[in-house]
Amino acid sequence: MLFDVFVDSYTIFAQQPMLMLMAIAAVAMGIVLGALPGVSSTMALAILLPLTFGMEPGVAMMLLLMVLVSSVFGGSISAILLNIPGTPGAIVTQFDGYPMAQQGRAGHALGHALIAATVGGVLGVIALMMIAPVIAKSAMSFRSPEFALLALFGLVLLAYTVEGAMLAGLMSGAIGLIFGMVGFDTVSGVARFDFGSAILQNGIDIIPVTIGIFGITEVLTTLSAARRGPLPSVPKIGSLIPPRHEIARVWPSWLRGSTTGTLIGAIPAAGSAIAVAVAYALERRFTRGEARFGRGEPRGVASPQAANSALTGGAMIPLVTLGIPGDSMSAILIGVLIIHGLQPGPMMFVEHPDMIGTIYGSLMLATLLTFAVGMVFLRVIVQVMKLPTLVMMVLISLLCMVGAFAIRNSLADLGVMLFLGGMGYLMTLIRIPVAPLVFGLILGPLMEENLRRTLILSRGSWSVFVERPISAIILALIVMVMVLPMISHLRRR
Amino acid sequence: MSDIDKRDNPAPQPPGYAAGIFFLVWAAIAWYGVLFNPALMASFRAPELDPVPAILPMIVSAALTAGGAWLVLRGVMTHNSGIRHMQLHVVAIPVFFLLSALLTAAFIGFVGFGIPAFVFAFAWLIVLNTQQRVWWKRISFSLLLAAIIITLIQIVFVQLLRVPLP
Numbered sequence: 151m152l153f154d155v156f157v158d159s160y161t162i163f164a165q166q167p168m169l170m171l172m173a174i175a176a177v178a179m180g181i182v183l184g185a186l187p188g189v190s191s192t193m194a195l196a197i198l199l200p201l202t203f204g205m206e207p208g209v210a211m212m213l214l215l216m217v218l219v220s221s222v223f224g225g226s227i228s229a230i231l232l233n234i235p236g237t238p239g240a241i242v243t244q245f246d247g248y249p250m251a252q253q254g255r256a257g258h259a260l261g262h263a264l265i266a267a268t269v270g271g272v273l274g275v276i277a278l279m280m281i282a283p284v285i286a287k288s289a290m291s292f293r294s295p296e297f298a299l300l301a302l303f304g305l306v307l308l309a310y311t312v313e314g315a316m317l318a319g320l321m322s323g324a325i326g327l328i329f330g331m332v333g334f335d336t337v338s339g340v341a342r343f344d345f346g347s348a349i350l351q352n353g354i355d356i357i358p359v360t361i362g363i364f365g366i367t368e369v370l371t372t373l374s375a376a377r378r379g380p381l382p383s384v385p386k387i388g389s390l391i392p393p394r395h396e397i398a399r400v401w402p403s404w405l406r407g408s409t410t411g412t413l414i415g416a417i418p419a420a421g422s423a424i425a426v427a428v429a430y431a432l433e434r435r436f437t438r439g440e441a442r443f444g445r446g447e448p449r450g451v452a453s454p455q456a457a458n459s460a461l462t463g464g465a466m467i468p469l470v471t472l473g474i475p476g477d478s479m480s481a482i483l484i485g486v487l488i489i490h491g492l493q494p495g496p497m498m499f500v501e502h503p504d505m506i507g508t509i510y511g512s513l514m515l516a517t518l519l520t521f522a523v524g525m526v527f528l529r530v531i532v533q534v535m536k537l538p539t540l541v542m543m544v545l546i547s548l549l550c551m552v553g554a555f556a557i558r559n560s561l562a563d564l565g566v567m568l569f570l571g572g573m574g575y576l577m578t579l580i581r582i583p584v585a586p587l588v589f590g591l592i593l594g595p596l597m598e599e600n601l602r603r604t605l606i607l608s609r610g611s612w613s614v615f616v617e618r619p620i621s622a623i624i625l626a627l628i629v630m631v632m633v634l635p636m637i638s639h640l641r642r643r
Numbered sequence: 644m645s646d647i648d649k650r651d652n653p654a655p656q657p658p659g660y661a662a663g664i665f666f667l668v669w670a671a672i673a674w675y676g677v678l679f680n681p682a683l684m685a686s687f688r689a690p691e692l693d694p695v696p697a698i699l700p701m702i703v704s705a706a707l708t709a710g711g712a713w714l715v716l717r718g719v720m721t722h723n724s725g726i727r728h729m730q731l732h733v734v735a736i737p738v739f740f741l742l743s744a745l746l747t748a749a750f751i752g753f754v755g756f757g758i759p760a761f762v763f764a765f766a767w768l769i770v771l772n773t774q775q776r777v778w779w780k781r782i783s784f785s786l787l788l789a790a791i792i793i794t795l796i797q798i799v800f801v802q803l804l805r806v807p808l809p
Contacts, residue, residue, distance in 0.1 A: 204804050318658040321666045321710040327703050328673055335696040340683055342700060343676040366744075370737035373771075374729065540771035544764050545792050547744060551760070552796055555751075556806040564748045572741045579734070580661040581725045598699050 158504075159511030169209065173512075176216035177519040178527060182534045183217070184224020186542055187234040189368075191221040195482045196364040197546050199357065200553025207490035208505060212512040214486060218479055219516035222422075222459055223267040223524060228535055230259045230451070231384050239422030239458040242430045246443060246450030253446050257388035262448045263455045264390065264524045265397075266404050270456030271517030273408040274415065274463025278470075279510055281416070285471040289496035294600040294607070295614055295621040297473075297495075301597035303628050304474035307417075309586040316635055319583045326590020329354045330598070337602060349562045356485045358554045358567035359591055363584050364478060365550040366571020369543045371578055384532055390525060396448055403433055403449040407456030414457070415464020415476060422461050422477070429457035463513060469494055470506060475592060478585045484592055489557075659725025660718025666711030673704035740767065756808040757793060764789035 163170050176198075183194035198217055202210035225237030230247030243263060250259035292300070305327075309319035332343040333353030344350040392400070407429045414425040433453040434443050443450045465476035473495030475481035487494050492502055499506055524531075554567035574584040608614040616622045677683060677700045686695040718725060743763060750759035768785035775781040800806040 201799070201804065315658050317710055317714065318662050318666075321662075321707060321714075324703050324707050324710070325666075325669050328669070328676075328700070328707075331700055331703075338686060338696045340680075340686055340696050342680065342683060342696060343673070345676065366741070370741060373737045373740055374733050538772055538774050540773070541768060541788070544767045544771065547740070548760055548764060548792060548796060551744065551748065552756075552800050552806070552808065555808065556800060556804070559807055561748065561752050561809070564751070565745075568741065568745050568748060571744075575737060575741070577665070579727050579729070580665060581656065581658040581727065582662050582665065601699070 159507050160515070163515065172213060173216050173515065174519060174523060176213045177220040177516060177523045178531070180217035180220030181224040181227070181520065181523060181531050184221030184237055185227040185531060185535055186537075187228050187232070187539050189542070189546070190237045191218055191225065191239070192364045192478045192482065193368045193546070194221045195479060196361050197549045197553065199361065199482065199486065200549070200556045202486065203489070203556055207487070207492060208508040210486055210490065211483070211505065211508055214483060215509065215512040216516045216519065219271060219459070219462055219513060220520040220523070222462060223264065223520050226263040226267070226455055227260065227528075227532065230263060231256055231532065232535065237422070239426055239461070241423060242426040242454040243451055243458075245430070246445070246447045249444070249446035250448070250451065251385050254386070254388070255446070256385045257390045258392045258396070258448070259451055260387065260528060261390040261392045262400065262451045264521060265392075266407060266452040266455040267459040268517055268521040269404040270408040270411055270459035271462065271520070272514065274412050274460035275510060275513045275517065277412045277460070278463040278466050278513070282467050282471050283499065285467065286496040286499045289471055292496065292620065294603040295618055296624060298597050298600035298604055299615065299621050299624040299628065300472055300474065301593040301600065303624055303631070304468070304472075305586070305589055305593045305597070306628055306631055308475070308589040315581060315583055318581065319586045322577065322582050322584065323586035323590035326587040327594040329359060329587070330591045330594030336599075354566060354591070355557055355563060356488060356591055357557045358563040359570050360482055360485050360588055361550050361554050362567040362570030363574045363588050364482065366547060366568060367574030367578065367584055369547050369550070370571065370575040372539065372543055384535060387529060387532065390528060392448065400448050400452045403453040404456045406432060406436065407453035408460040411457030411460030412464040415461035416467040417476075422458055425457045425461045426454035429453045459517070466509060466513065470498060470509060471496055473596065475589060478588065481585070481588050481592055656725065657723070658714060659721070659723035660715045661725045663711045663714030663716070663718055666707050666714065670704055670707035670711050673700065673707060677701055677704060743767070751809055757797070760796070761789055761793045764792050
């Protein structure tokens with residue numbers, strides 16, 4: 151049935167040329183934003199999010215997925231041409247991509263990245279289509295205790311990803327939980343954390359927080375970190391199509407990278423930086439003694455790029471099956487679903503199979519369109535990188551301000567967004583990870599609702615969490631995730 | 644992780660007592676929000692099966708207090724403030740940028756979107772476009788770009804998306 155919906159989503163594209171044009175424009179915009187140093191895929195999603203408020207949920211999701219997938223490839227353009235990764239996932243691409251560009255093979259490096267991104271993207275979507283229904287089917291038997299613990303598990307995993315700042319990540323998530331509790335409690339009607347303010351009684355919307363943390367915080371960080379003066383000059387690109395003998399040598403790297411990216415992407419919180427680092431390390435191991443990594447080896451471009459693109463499909467697995475964001479990008483996508491009245495999770499396969507089909511179809515189409523747009527327009531898109539990054543920050547901050555206002559036509563939301571942006575910047579200055587705050591805000595209400603439902607049904611008994619086998623397993627996993635780093639830390643000392 | 648990663652990315656410095664103080668401030672706000680909310684505290688005495696709406700806020704406040712205190716203690720013991728070392732003028736730019744954005748937001752409420760947003764864009768384009776060293780070119784470029792940005796926002800959001808910008 152899901153395959154039919156997947157095919158149907160293409161019929162819709164074929165019947166509505168305007169939708170197809172919008173998709174192509176979104177892909178081009180995603181490549182441009184990804185290519186701009188200082189604009190991550192998450193930031194690209196955050197600033198374009200407001201454009202989708204008035205759209206149908208399916209169209210909104212489709213456009214944002216186009217931007218997401220294409221910006222992942224876009225990040226590799228500046229990594230290869232300027233030695234500045236456009237997105238965190240492109241950090242490894244520059245190790246061999248930039249030396250290739252320096253050797254006058256910039257076009258070939260970009261071609262390798264584009265082909266690998268396409269293969270990785272397609273394989274990632276296929277994996278998503280095969281794995282997601284199986285997990286969702288198993289998750290159908292989950293009830294409130296399991297969902298409460300699953301939300302907590304997601305929060306702990308997401309907060310624990312930052313090396314050296316696990317506790318701070320968890321505390322950052324706790325602040326997100328508090329933000330999620332602001333306003334009238336849906337069960338008892340009691341106002342919480344409102345401090346007598348009518349504005350706070352309405353609650354804090356996810357979107358201003360998301361735009362503030364992933365938009366304004368990033369703008370402020372870029373303003374303080376960006377290099378002054380002109381960027382390095384963009385080298386001559388040349389032919390994008392790599393030589394045939396090189397493709398024959400590189401194709402196994404596409405498969406290795408794609409597999410690594412999909413598997414790591416499916417683990418909530420693993421993130422693109424880990425996936426590309428593992429893919430690169432594996433590639434070096436597989437080709438020991440025969441490759442010149444770090445000095446312009448095409449396999450050093452292909453494998454991490456395939457992993458980075460496959461990761462997008464993998465990261466969708468926890469989102470669509472369990473309603474847990476795999477990373478900050480999927481956190482924004484969850485926000486989109488929530489503002490359109492959809493709750494991601496296993497029930498979405500039953501209640502909104504059309505949305506699942508749209509996600510599958512859009513991801514696949516986005517990958518193919520990225521290849522087509524990249525092949526045809528890459529030389530034009532590269533010109534955008536000549537724009538000063540700091541100048542772009544002015545435009546981005548204005549878009550964030552308009553976007554925050556547009557949610558509820560409220561200046562209060564604009565104030566919340568700017569406050570959170572400033573707070574996020576302060577947090578980065580004192581080394582507190584900011585993304586867990588958004589995860590806490592998203593997962594908090596889900597966790598509290600299910601926790602309270604569980605306790606009502608169990609007449610206040612907390613033992614229900616260990617009596618049910620699945621919830622006991624999730625609880626054990628939570629304890630393991632929290633305790634293992636402590637044990638490893640103690641053993642190191 | 645590859646050798647290159649290890650070489651280029653040394654282990655990050657952990658958060659120090661500054662982060663702990665930050666969490667303790669939030670813990671204080673959270674405790675104030677719980678303990679000085681009569682309706683919330685009264686829910687403890689309500690004879691009902693529903694776990695009171697104050698339980699999770701209290702658990703989270705307690706966690707923030709414990710976590711914040713631990714970070715302060717660890718930071719003080721290891722002499723680690725955890726604050727990134729930055730020159731003052733580098734931090735000044737984002738701080739002024741944020742303050743001017745807040746000021747713009749306040750003015751939008753009084754005089755509408757167009758003028759404050761244009762002034763904000765124009766001023767910061769002049770400040771940030773350091774690549775252009777000729778002043779009159781920088782000013783005219785900023786003027787033109789600010790006008791284009793505001794017009795585009797008006798077209799996309801007001802005309803196409805029907806957002807009623809003030």
